[in-house]
Amino acid sequence: MSTSPSRRILVGVGNAGVTVLDLLSVEYPGMTGLLAVNNDPDSLNASIVRDKIEVPEGDPGEGFRMIDEEFGRIVEGASVVILCGGLGGETGSFLLSALAIRAKSAGLTTMACVGMPFSFEGKHKKDLAVRALEKLEEICDAVVVIGNDQLSSGSPSIAAVGEAFALSDRTLLAALLALTGMLSTSGPVKITRADIHNVLGKPGTLTHFGFGKAEGSNRLHESLERALKSPLLTLPGKGSALKESSMILLLLRGAKDISFAEVQAVVGKIEQIASDSCQIKVGVRADGPIGSALELYLLASSGGTIKKPLKNSESNQTGEPSGADSANNPISRIGTMATIGTKLPQPTGEEEMPSGHSEGGKGADELFPVQTKPASKSGKKVAATSKQMQGTLALDTYQRGRFDKSEPTIVEGEDLDVPTFLRKGIKLNPPIRK
């Protein structure tokens, strides 16, 4: 792959990353712009991904220096790079950050989809993963974090460990599809890179992610129900994580005949769950054949602080179509990044990384020393516009009740299963309990 015809490149890093790309290739044959990067020749040889870079074994920093140029050449001409892999291993943790810096320095929008190790994999791995994640959050425009512990509630039995890892891979794949799907939305109902950055660009946040797929006449409700059931959308003891989110990204992908009424119904249901001030950004990609399954993805986050204040034009919540890709880059310090990027493999003491730590041809462990908290450069919150009010009663008490399982009654774009008085915002006197 000397030049990339594709505008976005998905890079699977380490064993987990390569597995995810393989799953992707099986599910979506013919997908282009995939690149597998690993230092395990067996993993690369077994992979069905066409373009591969083998990192020489041994010291990861040294290894990266050997492939830096080749990687740079491959991503040249692309506009978005999405890195995917598991954190915690020495290879993945180091390479993901190094490749992110490289892509960022080339002026590309850089995103990452990463899995955090299971607790049973040990504290060392966990620490390494946490430090790598902090670094990635500093560098990338958006990071989706999949906590493996959250996926399989409790500790899996030994027999189920293989299944737990497989679930982790499948979830990473879904997250990758969510990001690429959102980036490929166009037209009046789309999600912009600025939207993704707003939701996933803050260090220290918890990513909330859910996805569901269903077909048939009730595809909408089934897929939404599955998505909402995702363990990554649940906060222990608090219920739905969507309540804590100030902005939710919703992607619907499926058949050409997805109607606005259907989109409206999903948004309505999410609005009922989300907080009043939450903004829901919707992207629809309806290009599948009629009758194909509907895929529904939800991405949100909570906690954390915004990394850097966005320029006004970029923080524009209306999701204005962006201009040139590099111009749309929300990171204002691209110049500095470029300097770091080129310097990265050099074992100099000079350091300009935001986290302020030495880099070089040392073990990954040394590469990610315990950081001070990522400096919250600004206390500025993402400006969230208020979602449409549906009524004066608290909507969180409302459930579809008996209509939950049935096809919604949507007329003229309104979900008529929602009580009329709620939709019209009529205030009622509450009952008095005896």
Add this chain to the structure above:
Amino acid sequence: MANEQIFVGLEIGTTKISVIVAEARADDQISILGVGETPSRGVRKGEIVDMETVTECVREAILDAEDKTNVEIGNVWVAITGSHLASFNNRGSLALPGERQIEPEDLEAVEVNAKEVAIPTPNTFLHTILQAYHVDGNQNVIDPLKSEGALLEADFHIVHGIKTRIHNTLRCIESLKIGIEDVVLSSLASAQVVLSQDQKNYGALMIDIGGGTTDYLVYIDGAIRHSGVLALGGDHITNDISVGLRLPIARAELLKIEEGSAADAAGSQGGIISLKNDPRFLGCDVDRTSLETIIHLRVKEIFELIRRDIESSGEGMLDLIRGVMITGGCSKLKGIAQVAEEIFDIPVELTRARNVSGATQIFEDPQYSTAIGLTKYARLVTKNIAPESMIDRLTQGLGNLFKKRSP
């Protein structure tokens, strides 16, 4: 008692399943022998969502009807509803070379032409109901078979719906080894007993508000001009009450029946309704005005939606409707007629099956309009069918289900 004079109507409703056994009398009147019924489970908004449960309920209702009437039920006429049903009017035309007398085959051919319109692929035709024939531009020719002409045209009201959902209903009944005479649009069945011929001629809107759906039909000049199904009904009112007043569904349903009123809450007597506690419910006091507000807003909205749908389906159609007839279980709600009058601005009447005899407590209840209507429809259709096509129907069985028959 010759068996072909017995007709059985089966309505699988959202609230209940009713089986009406009726006998056609010599004067064409329908005499009701009895009704079998069971509360419905596994039906949402008029459509089957749980086949197994519904099948069991239908079996119970049929057994109940057999017990009460001493009639062994072999074949039934089935009502069908659901928001997947759609309708439109279309004209078919047929050139008659050499200006000749119109033959019965021409009438069939013109109907085939009228059906040559694209409906969504998953759909199938349910009814093609004749509105009027025109010969060489002469409108409303009553008997085209006696006329000569060069061009035969015919207007039809065409109803179609999703094949698989219609089949769900059929499969459920067939699995009980019961034969199906035909499937009939619910509102078309109700209209047979709710509207008089005068009302059909004069211009009438019939609204059948049930538990899960509201079915409506417009007759003008004796022909059906419009039909529609809204997947909204009494269940929505109950759910609204349950949400608004934070009551369990069963308690909300009871409150709707006992105290509910659709009238504008501005004229409410106000005050408090005290709900006693029972083992499953902690009592509470609810505000009457709030209850009436909830119901009024929903009922008003249903009528507004119907009005808008009629307005958009044919210019001036609304002006040709001289009266609104409301039936169905939900028509028993207090104050509902006033709300309809407010929205349609024409006289409104609450109604039920008429011109039938037999067990009065059955036909006087508007919730049986559809099931009774099925038996009347059956009578009208079978009477009009020539003997040979009767044999066709018997030999072709279900294949002939969607054949047009317009009572």
